[in-house]
Every structure is written in structure tokens, then in C-alpha cells.
Amino acid sequence: MKIRISEIENIEGKTRHISFSEIYNEFNKDVPVTAELDVNVSGNVVKISGNIKAVLNLVCDICLKDFTKKFDFDIEEYFMKDKLKDTYSNELELDENSFTEDLNNEDEIDISNFVYQCVILNIPNKLVCDINCNGDENLKKYIKKEISDPRLEIFKQIKIEKE
Numbered sequence: 001m002k003i004r005i006s007e008i009e010n011i012e013g014k015t016r017h018i019s020f021s022e023i024y025n026e027f028n029k030d031v032p033v034t035a036e037l038d039v040n041v042s043g044n045v046v047k048i049s050g051n052i053k054a055v056l057n058l059v060c061d062i063c064l065k066d067f068t069k070k071f072d073f074d075i076e077e078y079f080m081k082d083k084l085k086d087t088y089s090n091e092l093e094l095d096e097n098s099f100t101e102d103l104n105n106e107d108e109i110d111i112s113n114f115v116y117q118c119v120i121l122n123i124p125n126k127l128v129c130d131i132n133c134n135g136d137e138n139l140k141k142y143i144k145k146e147i148s149d150p151r152l153e154i155f156k157q158i159k160i161e162k163e
């Protein structure tokens, strides 16, 4: 799905609401990624804000089993129509999580690709199927359970004296 900035500039309020739904085979062949987005054009700045929901099929880093994880997050991202107007971007207060992209005067924004990038950025570095996941039993046999630290042994000998 692509949108044209010039078309949004002609809308009253220069804002277009998008109800987005698309299947990404890389994420999940059955459940679409959905998004409710507002695209606002203000001078040189295109702001896309809203909410994205996705259900991803992932592989657990610990037990190596497939699992699904729900994502539900808000976004607020900015595009610059033209990077020559740097002063304009300096006036904007961007929070650390935002990325600013130059469009180099292109009139189109690929919303499908934009949503894809947003989902990718929200996938955590460490994927764990469950907070209590201890890994596969077969894998565990090859991993030593707990390495005892001799420095900690001394604490076992300390007795708390009661009056």
C-alpha cells in the first residue's frame, strides 16, 4: 500500500487516517498485521502516528521451539520531504525512539514497507517463548545445571543467631 503526500496536502487538515491490514508471509501466513495510522503533512514534515498490531511466529532462543507472540505498540515517526530544509528538522523535538527519514522529494510513502520496518524494530533481541522457559530437556543434559561458586559456600555456614 502506497500513499501520496501531495494528495494528503489537499485534504482539509492535511491528515489522512489509514486502516491498514496486510499479510506478511515472513511474519505470519494466517494473521494479518493491522494498523490504525494517521498521516499528517506539515510543511516539510510528514508525521505517521498510531497503533500497530501483529501476531508473529517466532523461534525461542532457549528451547528452539516455535511460538507465537502478540505485538501491540504505538508509533510516532517522521519523514522529511526534503533534506535541504535542515533547519526545520532541528526545530522538531524527536524522541529517541523515532527515526527520521528523508524522502528526497519523492511523493510516495510505502506504508506496507513502513509497517514492516516498525514491526521488525519491535522484535526483541532475545526471543523467549515463556518467562519460565528453561529450555529443552534434551538440551539441558548437555548443559551443566549450576556452577557452584566456592566463594558463596561460606554463606551456607553462616548461622543467624537469635536471642
Ligand SMILES: [Zn+2]
Pocket (backbone or CB within 6 Å): 060, 061, 062, 063, 064, 065, 128, 129, 130, 133, 134, 135
Ligand atoms: Zn522456549
